[in-house]
Amino acid sequence: MSAPDKLAWLDKVNWTTDGLVPVIAQEAGSGRVLMFAWMNREALQLTSETGHAVYWSRSRGRLWHKGEESGHVQHVHEIRLDCDEDVVLLTVEQVGGIACHTGRHNCFFQKLDQGNWVIDQPVLKDPKAIYHE
Amino acid sequence: MSAPDKLAWLDKVNWTTDGLVPVIAQEAGSGRVLMFAWMNREALQLTSETGHAVYWSRSRGRLWHKGEESGHVQHVHEIRLDCDEDVVLLTVEQVGGIACHTGRHNCFFQKLDQGNWVIDQPVLKDPKAIYHE
Numbered sequence: 001m002s003a004p005d006k007l008a009w010l011d012k013v014n015w016t017t018d019g020l021v022p023v024i025a026q027e028a029g030s031g032r033v034l035m036f037a038w039m040n041r042e043a044l045q046l047t048s049e050t051g052h053a054v055y056w057s058r059s060r061g062r063l064w065h066k067g068e069e070s071g072h073v074q075h076v077h078e079i080r081l082d083c084d085e086d087v088v089l090l091t092v093e094q095v096g097g098i099a100c101h102t103g104r105h106n107c108f109f110q111k112l113d114q115g116n117w118v119i120d121q122p123v124l125k126d127p128k129a130i131y132h133e
Numbered sequence: 134m135s136a137p138d139k140l141a142w143l144d145k146v147n148w149t150t151d152g153l154v155p156v157i158a159q160e161a162g163s164g165r166v167l168m169f170a171w172m173n174r175e176a177l178q179l180t181s182e183t184g185h186a187v188y189w190s191r192s193r194g195r196l197w198h199k200g201e202e203s204g205h206v207q208h209v210h211e212i213r214l215d216c217d218e219d220v221v222l223l224t225v226e227q228v229g230g231i232a233c234h235t236g237r238h239n240c241f242f243q244k245l246d247q248g249n250w251v252i253d254q255p256v257l258k259d260p261k262a263i264y265h266e
Contacts, residue, residue, distance in 0.1 A: 009248050022169065024166060031163070033159055033166065036157065036220040078245075080245070082169060089241045107215040107220070108213040108215050110215070112142060112211075112213070115139055115142050
């Protein structure tokens with residue numbers, strides 16, 4: 001008898017033709033949506049195994065260990081899958097309280113207000129200080 | 134002088150090559166992530182104008198007024214855009230308390246638990262009663 005495939009759960013995901021799945025990262029406790037990104041199979045496996053969010057950077061074409069430059073690592077509390085099995089929802093603890101590369105708490109800082117996108121979240125840390133220190 | 138373009142805010146969105154944008158719907162109050170879907174330009178415009186979430190159904194290739202069959206309309210409180218301007222976050226009030234076509238509160242009812250996807254949310258209403266009444 002062969003051992004049961006410990007990675008069978010990854011086969012349940014309906015990957016895109018590019019081998020990716022969209023991922024929503026939500027902050028544990030506050031419930032705020034921090035960011036949206038993509039994972040490939042390896043990224044999701046690593047996220048589960050390490051407990052740190054690992055995404056697939058489509059722009060850079062490589063694995064992106066969230067926080068690898070900034071230190072703003074995400075500790076993963078929960079990994080969820082939706083009804084169509086083609087979207088992942090992470091519940092995470094955001095180290096540093098900054099998820100966005102602009103230095104803001106989260107990426108959704110533009111709110112539609114009477115036909116205009118208005119920024120309503122402060123920059124908590126200068127990105128230059130985040131990425132070049 | 135021509136009137137200012139009241140729909141210029143739609144041009145700020147970085148639509149995919151298919152003319153779509155991914156959308157996260159989050160419940161006002163509870164902060165729970167309800168579902169993930171897509172919008173085209175018309176869907177986002179209608180969502181803003183009507184105050185009800187309108188998505189683009191990729192499987193059906195048409196506009197999808199959320200709740201058109203089920204009655205589970207989403208009243209939109211906020212429309213947000215992320216840092217890369219290619220993801221939309223809605224804050225909504227979910228009529229009927231059911232966002233998922235399976236009859237559950239939300240779509241993310243499968244949780245990864247020791248290598249298995251475990252359902253941890255109850256069906257609140259039989260889908261047959263939702264879609265064929």
